[in-house]
Amino acid sequence: MPRDGFQVGETVELYIESLAFQGLGVGKKDGFVFFVDETSPGDKILAKISSLKKNFGYGYIEKLIEKSNSRTEALCPHFSFCGGCQWQHVKYEEQIFQKEKILAKTLSRPTVKVIPSPNQYGYRNRIRLHWNGEILGMYQRKSSTVFPIETCKIVFPGIANQFEKTRERLKREYSGKPKQVDLFLGESGVINTQITNFDDREYPPFSQVNFEINEQLKKHVTNLIPSSAESILDLYCGSGNFTYLAKQKIDSARVIGVEFNTTSIQEAKKKYSGIEFFSEDVGKFLKKWKETLAKLTVIIDPPRTGCHPEVLDSILKLSPRTIIYVSCDPMTLKRDIQHLQKSSGGNVTLENALGFDMFPQTYHVETVAVLNSSSY
Numbered sequence: 001m002p003r004d005g006f007q008v009g010e011t012v013e014l015y016i017e018s019l020a021f022q023g024l025g026v027g028k029k030d031g032f033v034f035f036v037d038e039t040s041p042g043d044k045i046l047a048k049i050s051s052l053k054k055n056f057g058y059g060y061i062e063k064l065i066e067k068s069n070s071r072t073e074a075l076c077p078h079f080s081f082c083g084g085c086q087w088q089h090v091k092y093e094e095q096i097f098q099k100e101k102i103l104a105k106t107l108s109r110p111t112v113k114v115i116p117s118p119n120q121y122g123y124r125n126r127i128r129l130h131w132n133g134e135i136l137g138m139y140q141r142k143s144s145t146v147f148p149i150e151t152c153k154i155v156f157p158g159i160a161n162q163f164e165k166t167r168e169r170l171k172r173e174y175s176g177k178p179k180q181v182d183l184f185l186g187e188s189g190v191i192n193t194q195i196t197n198f199d200d201r202e203y204p205p206f207s208q209v210n211f212e213i214n215e216q217l218k219k220h221v222t223n224l225i226p227s228s229a230e231s232i233l234d235l236y237c238g239s240g241n242f243t244y245l246a247k248q249k250i251d252s253a254r255v256i257g258v259e260f261n262t263t264s265i266q267e268a269k270k271k272y273s274g275i276e277f278f279s280e281d282v283g284k285f286l287k288k289w290k291e292t293l294a295k296l297t298v299i300i301d302p303p304r305t306g307c308h309p310e311v312l313d314s315i316l317k318l319s320p321r322t323i324i325y326v327s328c329d330p331m332t333l334k335r336d337i338q339h340l341q342k343s344s345g346g347n348v349t350l351e352n353a354l355g356f357d358m359f360p361q362t363y364h365v366e367t368v369a370v371l372n373s374s375s376y
């Protein structure tokens, strides 16, 4: 069915204006928006239309007419194929600029700065590979087909060096049995392997994937805690990444961490004293909580899906003065901020947002948003 006069299979000339949150380049033809994979802002291309929706279409590059200055060579031999990275072909300064634009637009702010990562490659301290019973690799781009991976340029070289050995082990022990395989750096610098069933939602204890930028993230979150805080509630606290610094900043404060991964909480309890850690679902914890928490700051760092509206409402019932929301998905962050603003009758407002480039070479970005309440 033609949309706005366009047909699937037709070729259109596009100028790529920007990159969208899912990583695709954005170009317009007669005002109609097209999303095209592996393009860079400033590219002039001929795009073949692959599908059409009511208000936009998708295409792929048929010909690169004029290569943008924002392009660079991708380092990884798997780049065009692999579902892991989307932006290796874009210069790093441009990646940051595009993330800043995406955040400003999503959060309706005039500008939002993004702090660059000190390391742009070799920064990941963990990777999840897939073993389909025969092949160990990553998912192909836009597909759940596994392709064999020889290397990964964004992961620590020490982890990438383990791929072959791991493949041999899976062949010996799990031939014909699909598995997911997590390789991650443990506390003592040893690379750990965790093998689970394909659809298990079992993850190794969470840690931020990029140590260097995490240091800056922690500093920022700690600075945002008002020195007048008497209680600090760190929800989705993992193994206490922010919690221990909150306690260090205000030793006299009551500091509570909540996280449902029991291993993470065990680690946190072993490492840090003077903090109350609870191994529980955040929603259930908040429903049961009856005590008053004076001059409260809440830190929230949920998974990509964000917070359930009931969780946000339970947080508001605790009358926090400050909410520090750490998010790895600008869309769910925006949704949850809107809910907090609406549910509080406008008492809670977004004061500030800052991005951290936790995930170079991908469209993902970590954001810290600060919301203050005018009524407490």
Ligand SMILES: C[S@@+](CC[C@H](N)C(=O)[O-])C[C@H]1O[C@@H](n2cnc3c(N)ncnc32)[C@H](O)[C@@H]1O
Pocket: 205, 206, 207, 208, 236, 237, 238, 239, 240, 241, 242, 258, 259, 260, 261, 264, 280, 281, 282, 283, 301, 302, 303, 304
């Ligand atoms: C993005 S991580 C943040 C962890 C920690 N703040 C950090 O910086 O390392 C989200 C954490 O939330 C935990 N989590 C996810 N859903 C949860 C829930 N419903 N209740 C409690 N914890 C949850 C995960 O296990 C994970 O550790």
